[in-house]
Every structure is written in C-alpha cells, then in structure tokens.
Amino acid sequence: xxxxxxQTPEIQKLLDRVSGLTVGGGDPRTxxxxxxxxxxxxxxxxxxxITPDEFWGTLGFLQQGAMEFGLIAPGLGFDHFxxxxxxxxxxxxxxxxxxxxxxxxxxxVPGAPLAKGFARLDDGTDKGEVLVMHGRVTxxxxxxxxxxIVDVWHANTLGNYSYFDKSQTDYNNRRRIExxxxxxxxxxxxxxxxxxxPPQGTxxxxxxxxxRHGNRPAHIHFFVSAPGYRHLTTQINIAGDPFLYDDFAxxxxxxxxxxxxxxxxxxxIRAEGLNTPFAEIDFGFTLVKARSEAExxxxxxxxxxxxx
Amino acid sequence: xxxxxxQTPEIQKLLDRVSGLTVGGGDPRTxxxxxxxxxxxxxxxxxxxITPDEFWGTLGFLQQGAMEFGLIAPGLGFDHFxxxxxxxxxxxxxxxxxxxxxxxxxxxVPGAPLAKGFARLDDGTDKGEVLVMHGRVTxxxxxxxxxxIVDVWHANTLGNYSYFDKSQTDYNNRRRIExxxxxxxxxxxxxxxxxxxPPQGTxxxxxxxxxRHGNRPAHIHFFVSAPGYRHLTTQINIAGDPFLYDDFAxxxxxxxxxxxxxxxxxxxIRAEGLNTPFAEIDFGFTLVKARSEAExxxxxxxxxxxxx
Numbered sequence: 001x002x003x004x005x006x007q008t009p010e011i012q013k014l015l016d017r018v019s020g021l022t023v024g025g026g027d028p029r030t031x032x033x034x035x036x037x038x039x040x041x042x043x044x045x046x047x048x049x050i051t052p053d054e055f056w057g058t059l060g061f062l063q064q065g066a067m068e069f070g071l072i073a074p075g076l077g078f079d080h081f082x083x084x085x086x087x088x089x090x091x092x093x094x095x096x097x098x099x100x101x102x103x104x105x106x107x108x109v110p111g112a113p114l115a116k117g118f119a120r121l122d123d124g125t126d127k128g129e130v131l132v133m134h135g136r137v138t139x140x141x142x143x144x145x146x147x148x149i150v151d152v153w154h155a156n157t158l159g160n161y162s163y164f165d166k167s168q169t170d171y172n173n174r175r176r177i178e179x180x181x182x183x184x185x186x187x188x189x190x191x192x193x194x195x196x197x198p199p200q201g202t203x204x205x206x207x208x209x210x211x212r213h214g215n216r217p218a219h220i221h222f223f224v225s226a227p228g229y230r231h232l233t234t235q236i237n238i239a240g241d242p243f244l245y246d247d248f249a250x251x252x253x254x255x256x257x258x259x260x261x262x263x264x265x266x267x268x269i270r271a272e273g274l275n276t277p278f279a280e281i282d283f284g285f286t287l288v289k290a291r292s293e294a295e296x297x298x299x300x301x302x303x304x305x306x307x308x
Numbered sequence: 309x310x311x312x313x314x315q316t317p318e319i320q321k322l323l324d325r326v327s328g329l330t331v332g333g334g335d336p337r338t339x340x341x342x343x344x345x346x347x348x349x350x351x352x353x354x355x356x357x358i359t360p361d362e363f364w365g366t367l368g369f370l371q372q373g374a375m376e377f378g379l380i381a382p383g384l385g386f387d388h389f390x391x392x393x394x395x396x397x398x399x400x401x402x403x404x405x406x407x408x409x410x411x412x413x414x415x416x417v418p419g420a421p422l423a424k425g426f427a428r429l430d431d432g433t434d435k436g437e438v439l440v441m442h443g444r445v446t447x448x449x450x451x452x453x454x455x456x457i458v459d460v461w462h463a464n465t466l467g468n469y470s471y472f473d474k475s476q477t478d479y480n481n482r483r484r485i486e487x488x489x490x491x492x493x494x495x496x497x498x499x500x501x502x503x504x505x506p507p508q509g510t511x512x513x514x515x516x517x518x519x520r521h522g523n524r525p526a527h528i529h530f531f532v533s534a535p536g537y538r539h540l541t542t543q544i545n546i547a548g549d550p551f552l553y554d555d556f557a558x559x560x561x562x563x564x565x566x567x568x569x570x571x572x573x574x575x576x577i578r579a580e581g582l583n584t585p586f587a588e589i590d591f592g593f594t595l596v597k598a599r600s601e602a603e604x605x606x607x608x609x610x611x612x613x614x615x616x
Contacts, residue, residue, distance in 0.1 A: 005392070005393065005396060010392070011389070011392070014385050014388065014389065014558060015385070017385070017558065018383065018384045018385040018520075018558065019518055020515075020518025020519040020520045021518075023519045023520060024519055025516075025519030026516065026517055026518040026519025026520070027517055027518070029356075030517045030518055031518045031519070032356070033352065033356055033358070034384070034514075034517075034518055036352050036355075036356070037348075037349070037352055038384050038385065038386075040345075040348040040349075040352065041345070041348075041386070042385075042386075042389050044341065044344050044345055044348065045386075045389065045390070045393070046393065047344075048337070048340070048341055048344070050341070051607070052390050052394075052607040052608075052609065053607050053608045053609070055386065055390060056607070056608065056609030056610060057608065057609070059377050059378070059381055059609075059610070060609070060610035062370075062374065062377060063374045063375065063377045063378075063610065064374075066370065066371045066372075066374030067371065069367050069370060069371045070367070070371075073367055075326065076326045076342070076346050077322050077323070077325070077326040077346065077350075078346075078349070078350075078353075078363065080322065081319070081322065081350050081353065082353070082360050082363060084313070084318065084319070085313065085353070085354060086360075088313060206342075207328075208333075208334065209334055209335055209338045209342075210327055210328030210329075210334040210335070210338055210339045210342055211328040211331045211332055211333030211334025211339070212326075212328045212331060212334070250322060250325065250326065299359070299360040299361050299364070300360075300361045300364065300365065301360065301361070301364030301365070301367075301368070302364060302367070302368035302371065
C-alpha cells in the first residue's frame with residue numbers, strides 16, 4: 001500500500017501545503033481528513049500508474065455525473081457502510097434490538113400530508129396491485145407508542161417517485177401517518193415496483209464499467225419517529241422480487257422482508273372496503289428509547305425542499 | 309492505516325460486490341481501482357469517525373461544486389502531482405532536458421487564430437502595461453525548430469480569461485503563432501494579472517476550510533508543439549508577483565520565471581512600433597524529440613469546444 005513517490009519529502013510537503021497544514025486558520029479536523037483523502041488518491045494514482053487521460057476522464061465523468069452522486073453513493077455501498085458503522089456504534093454502547101435500520105436513499109421529500117391512523121397513499125391513477133399495509137409501533141417492551149409518525153414513501157408500478165417524476169401528482173405515494181392510542185398505523189396503496197438507475201446516466205455507466213447492474217428490488221421507505229425515541233430510517237422489501245438479494249444499493253437486510261399475503265375472497269375484499277383482490281403486509285416497528293434529544297432527530301443531508 | 313471494521317469479512321465482501329468483483333463483465337482494471345478508492349474512503353470514514361452529517365454534507369458540497377472540479381483538482385495539487393509523475397517517468401526512461409512542464413489549468417480554449425511569426429494577442433481595450441514577448445523554439449542541440457506552434461493564452465489585467473469572461477472579445481489574449489525559419493516567435497499583448505478562484509464558490513470554500521487562499525500569481529500559458537517533438541504544456545510566471553511562490557495551484561517551477569525588462573526610452577518604444585513604455589520578456593522553449601507519435605499529442609481532458 002506504499003508509493004515511494006508519495007513518501008518523498010517533495011510530495012509530503014505538497015500534501016501539507018494543499019491540506020493547509022503549513023498555514024494557520026481553517027478547521028484542524030478538516031485539514032487532517034483532506035490530507036488523508038488526497039494522500040490516498042495520490043497513492044492510488046501512482047500505484048495504478050493512472051494516466052492523465054484516465055485522471056481527467058474521471059474528473060469530467062464526476063463533473064457530468066454530479067447530479068447522480070446521490071445514486072453513486074449507495075451504488076458504491078457508502079450508505080450501507082454508514083448503517084453498519086451506526087450498528088457497530090450501537091453495539092459498543094450496549095444498544096440492541098429495535099427494527100433494523102437501512103438506507104434512506106436520495107428520494108425523500110419532506111412535508112407529506114399528515115393523517116391520523118390511516119391514509120391512502122396513491123392517487124388512484126396507477127392500476128397496480130392494491131396493497132394494504134398495517135402494523136403497530138411499539139417500544140422494546142412491546143408497549144404501544146401512540147402519536148408516533150410513520151413517514152412512508154414508495155415508487156409507483158413504473159418504479160418512479162412523485163416529485164422526481166413530474167407526471168405524478170404532488171406527494172403521490174407519500175404520507176405521514178400518526179399512530180393511534182394502540183400504536184397502530186394502516187395504509188392503502190399499490191404494490192410498488194423496483195427501479196433502475198437512469199439509463200445512460202453516470203451511475204449506470206459507472207456500474208457498467210465494473211460489470212454491475214443498477215436495479216433495486218421493490219421496497220417501501222419509512223422514517224418512524226416519536227418523542228423520546230431514536231429516529232428510525234428503514235425500508236421493507238417486497239418478498240419475491242427477483243433483485244431481492246441483488247440490490248445495487250446493498251440495502252436489503254434480514255428482518256425487513258415481511259410476508260405478503262394475497263387475498264382474493266370476497267369477504268376479505270369487502271372488509272377492507274375494496275373491490276379487487278389485494279396484497280396485505282403486516283409489519284410492526286420497534287422503537288428504541290433515546291438517550292438524548294439528538295438521537296430523536298433525522299440526520300442532515302441534502303434533501304429536496306417540501307413541495308410548495 | 310487499518311480499520312478493524314473494513315477488514316471484517318462483511319465489509320470485504322461489500323467491497324467486492326460494489327466494485328463488481330463478484331460478477332463477470334466490466335473492465336478488470338476499473339474494478340481494482342474502484343475497489344481501492346472505495347476501500348480507502350471507507351477506511352477514512354471509519355478512522356476519523358465521520359458522521360452521516362459530515363458524509364452527506366461533503367457529498368452535497370461536491371455535487372454543488374462539480375462545475376469547479378477543474379479548480380479543485382489543481383487546488384488539491386493533483387495537476388502538479390501528475391506533472392511530477394511524468395517527470396519521474398521521463399527520468400526513468402533516460403529523458404532529460406527541455407523546457408520544464410507545468411500544469412495546463414482548466415481555461416484553455418482550442419482553435420485560437422493562427423499567425424506566422426508574430427501576433428498581437430490583446431484586442432486593445434485593456435489599458436494594462438504593454439508586453440512584448442519573444443524567443444526561439446529550439447531542439448536540445450540548440451537548432452531552431454521552424455513551423456512549431458506556440459499556442460499562448462493568458463488573463464487580462466482583471467485576472468479574467470476570454471470565453472469564460474463573456475465581456476471579452478472571442479479569443480482575446482489567445483493566439484497560435486507559428487515559428488519562422490529561425491524558430492522565432494513574437495507577440496505583443498498586455499501584462500496579465502493573477503487571479504483568484506470565484507468568490508464564495510466551492511473551491512474557495514474548500515480552501516478556506518483548511519485556512520488556504522485561492523490566488524494564482526500572474527502567468528502565461530503555452531502549448532508548444534512541432535512534428536517529431538514531444539508536446540510541451542507549460543507556463544511562465546511574471547517575476548515579482550506577490551503570490552509567485554504561493555500559487556494555490558502549486559504550478560510555479562524553477563526555470564519558468566524569466567526576467568522582465570522595462571523599457572522607457574523613446575528609441576526602444578519606436579523600434580517596437582509602440583507609443584508607451586513596455587515590458588519585455590525573452591524566453592526560449594526547448595523541445596525534446598518524440599520517440600512515438602503519441603508523445604507529440606496533447607493528452608485528452610474535458611476542454612471547452614472551439615469558439616464557433
């Protein structure tokens with residue numbers, strides 16, 4: 001892992017200069033992180049004998065692909081790696097249990113309509129399979145958490161998300177549902193499809209260059225939060241998807257693949273107020289008590305603003 | 309330099325997956341390079357205990373700053389590091405001498421007007437100090453190289469470059485000059501000023517975060533090429549600039565800081581066909597014989613297209 005050139009005093013001094021270690025001002029932690037990342041990249045350039053053509057080609061690629069960094073990051077496993085680090089930190093702090101976390105992805109939109117107990121997520125235009133999903137939010141003792149917010153978002157049957165897909169209505173397949181006194185939430189929607197990264201985009205080109213595909217299995221995203229509990233970012237996968245264990249974003253986790261029960265009998269359909277067969281998912285979320293207010297909060301990242 | 313977590317089988321397998329090592333297809337070299345870069349970044353994240361806020365903040369920063377990658381790269385010394393690697397490769401191949409190379413920077417525009425022997429570079433609107441620059445292009449035996457192309461570009465006295473600064477005329481301070489039978493080139497222009505990276509831009513914010521400034525000393529860029537010779541990418545600096553040895557792009561090199569001679573006597577002014585005092589720079593370029601056609605060519609990188 002050593003490059004003779006990078007170890008020379010000339011390059012060590014260059015690294016000190018570019019990372020601001022030879023001047024006052026700035027943030028000491030940032031200087032150390034910049035030095036480390038740049039030093040690693042210099043070393044990789046030297047060891048792999050990366051040509052100027054390759055370097056500038058990559059820089060141009062990143063420049064063009066910047067709008068897809070939110071997809072390139074999960075594609076390279078960064079989101080999943082951050083999850084594993086948080087799991088490790090929890091374990092080291094003696095925190096166990098609760099619903100497993102998994103990645104947020106880049107397609108959350110804040111400010112979805114808030115409903116009490118029940119919501120219909122889809123706007124009725126998507127003729128996909130009807131989905132009924134419900135469950136309870138509880139604490140680690142199995143006690144209901146009333147007033148928890150289940151913030152849910154998912155793709156349509158074409159694998160597209162409202163807001164990013166401008167052909168959909170505002171907040172289609174996006175709702176916030178407040179749990180009732182028994183900690184229950186429920187929604188009607190359509191069973192989402194998986195999606196692929198944009199064709200010919202930089203993520204697809206990057207994945208293709210290493211022989212990979214850019215498909216995600218069908219899934220439903222959740223933020224679950226309640227005062228006094230740790231914020232949960234997670235997803236469930238739709239069992240049976242061909243990409244279930246081959247997610248380009250590496251986000252599938254055991255404990256997040258609930259059974260899907262298909263109902264075709266007239267009584268069950270009537271009981272739900274529906275007129276077609278439907279798929280049912282029963283899934284409960286277990287929240288962990290927060291030790292600090294910060295643990296209850298969603299971390300910062302670039303997100304789109306709420307829809308005006 | 310080791311992260312226990314990154315060395316676990318779980319993360320090693322994740323790295324294999326994200327870099328496509330578990331699938332066929334794709335480019336084997338790219339897979340190895342992607343694995344190395346991602347592994348180094350995971351390790352840095354783990355060792356510095358980088359938080360999700362820091363990670364996503366950096367990703368958003370890079371996304372917004374993508375248009376400035378051409379400035380961030382030299383700011384972090386990558387361009388200079390590539391020069392040093394090419395110097396080392398030359399030395400290893402027994403190639404010595406010739407005018408030192410230095411970085412191209414992101415502001416070259418191809419297709420500047422071609423003149424024989426002499427050109428005026430500026431359009432007459434910039435009331436800066438008049439510059440007369442001339443010299444000879446020779447080979448390593450001191451023999452003139454006739455028909456060499458001296459492709460020169462520089463900033464105006466505000467530190468701005470035509471094309472990128474839309475207030476300037478097309479190809480202002482940009483020309484290609486073909487050397488005469490004695491290998492001579494000459495041009496009239498104005499003495500350029502140094503420049504700073506765009507205020508409040510991502511490059512300035514990055515440099516500021518590590519306590520650095522984004523100033524370049526005044527300089528003039530050159531590509532010098534001729535059939536049978538290695539392509540030369542270089543710059544000269546204007547002696548006396550306060551940032552001469554504190555270039556944010558790390559591009560100042562010994563051998564590229566010619567003397568500037570100021571002329572105020574009427575006869576010298578008349579001899580140049582001028583009516584004001586002027587600065588004179590005499591600088592010769594020494595080209596090295598190419599061992600292959602490829603050595604005569606400018607390497608690829610994202611560049612703007614010629615002006616229509």
